[in-house]
């Protein structure tokens with residue numbers, strides 16, 4: 001038999017199948033060891049056939065006693081290779097735990113020792129003075145024991161001696177490494193509300209894609225679990241995706257409580273062993289629900305009945321590094337393959353998703369009430385320009401300070417949120433709030449310290465740095481932003497007796513620190529939690545009655561066409577943290593731009609109002625979802641070479657324009673990060689009509705491939721979330 005094998009090495013030129021032969025049987029999708037040149041490599045059996053046109057080598061051996069890649073995932077890899085220009089081997093790697101490659105992780109097995117004859121007969125076979133062996137036999141008389149336990153209680157040589165004499169035997173028993181073992185929630189009797197029940201019924205009685213648009217605290221998770229419950233009753237499996245950051249211990253315990261060990265966890269914070277065991281349980285069908293972040297969309301489940309993407313608008317569902325993919329694309333593929341349901345849930349759906357629901361492409365389900373009819377917290381927008389004028393240069397407005405005092409005195413808890421994204425910073429007039437924007441894109445300009453210029457990250461236009469505000473002529477121009485440490489210091493200064501916790505990228509570097517900080521806050525070990533994006537999502541703290549957003553503008557003026565959308569999402573999510581249980585919540589938003597429509601709509605929890613307004617703007621300016629923006633990033637250690645390639649790319653794209661009508665704009669420029677890891681970076685940005693077919697895209701991929709050469713790397717991104 002001839003086997004087509006995908007060899008597991010990362011190199012553009014070998015992403016194709018190689019023929020190998022063997023008279024042994026190898027199932028398609030299993031991993032094998034093969035000779036490759038003068039090396040021995042791992043590979044995936046991709047296909048079988050009768051004959052080969054080339055001289056073939058023999059497969060050396062099969063690697064695992066399971067089939068790592070299902071037919072579904074093999075066909076997914078083919079599809080992504082064809083349509084998204086991804087390499088097959090890169091996709092297959094996403095389908096297995098990384099440490100399986102190279103055999104760096106195995107099933108954990110422990111030796112278990114039992115007697116294989118009656119104890120009295122065993123005693124006859126040992127020497128008279130072998131006291132330890134005698135004790136061992138007596139111990140084993142009452143039942144088997146793990147070898148490691150016996151080794152420490154007695155000694156390894158005595159255990160070995162009994163085995164060698166045939167008195168005892170060793171068996172290997174598989175041990176599953178269970179992540180976060182202790183994490184099982186308290187059982188909570190819940191009766192679904194009428195809205196929740198309606199949502200579950202709609203999903204169960206229909207097919208296709210659903211948008212579950214539910215305000216924060218409307219109980220979306222209960223809907224997901226009820227659906228999953230039905231699905232597994234039908235003997236099918238389910239994939240539950242949440243943003244990395246909201247895969248909290250709380251979330252996990254809720255699922256464990258409901259579904260026990262039928263949940264398989266896929267999370268980057270697991271140890272290699274845990275990750276492998278959980279993956280294997282899913283592969284073998286011992287676990288039927290994959291719960292995890294983005295990468296769990298590649299869960300080795302078969303017969304999938306439902307895929308759920310919670311907080312579907314979250315940008316963490318986009319893989320930014322190679323292989324670059326949109327989780328939703330993969331989810332849609334698996335939905336089609338399994339003929340199952342896809343549920344997208346959010347309080348603040350992305351514009352593209354909501355548009356599809358409006359167009360009836362998706363079934364729209366709305367949960368507009370919080371469970372137990374709690375009110376949405378009252379939101380107040382504070383004009384920071386007024387604070388400056390009134391002589392308050394503190395990071396807290398007078399109002400927020402008042403609320404802080406009040407909340408701390410009453411013994412309740414506070415969350416203070418500051419936004420931090422990307423590397424860039426914008427410039428703002430402290431007097432009137434003016435922020436310079438690009439004249440052709442209407443997107444805020446980014447300040448570049450190295451050449452003291454303002455730049456547009458979309459079209460590349462450059463502007464002189466301002467010396468005074470063009471609107472009010474003030475010279476009070478602020479660059480940069482506030483950090484979490486600074487906020488903690490301020491709180492501590494004002495309230496020395498209050499305990500404050502900080503959560504940001506720096507304080508959550510270790511595996512469990514994220515969970516530790518949250519649970520400490522949950523146990524009320526601190527009254528104030530200061531944090532970045534990380535504190536926004538999915539947490540349910542019953543005593544949080546005040547949420548402060550210190551500088552809402554930082555996301556508004558991030559130079560990205562999604563800024564308004566992201567700001568609306570963040571504010572809504574943060575606000576959703578307040579007053580979740582019985583106590584009423586209060587939200588204070590500080591901004592230099594209080595009349596911006598984002599705040600107006602957010603304050604009233606008016607998603608539809610926001611959607612209409614923002615959609616309109618995107619349509620006029622032809623930004624996604626009313627177009628596709630494709631960026632071709634060109635990198636090289638040799639600046640000259642990168643520049644030549646970028647020019648060539650730009651010219652080829654321009655030539656393409658007349659023939660590919662859906663391409664309507666082409667720009668070339670240095671990338672915002674001009675140099676990274678000693679590579680020079682250029683970009684060509686191409687706008688494509690939203691309804692354009694994939695033909696133009698295919699041509700772009702071809703051009704990108706054509707201009708990449710020795711020492712020049714090209715990378716194509718569709719609707720990049722961060723133009724860095």
Ligand code: ADP
Nearest residue numbers: 190191192193215216217218219220221222371
């Ligand atoms: P969302 O994800 O929509 O913000 P959650 O699913 O986190 O909301 O639910 C918020 C809280 O309400 C959770 O503590 C949850 O246990 C509780 N809850 C959800 N549904 C019900 C219900 N039908 N009855 C009582 N409590 C509920």
Ligand code: ZN
Nearest residue numbers: 429432469472
């Ligand atoms: Zn000004």
Ligand code: ZN
Nearest residue numbers: 438441456459
């Ligand atoms: Zn511009």
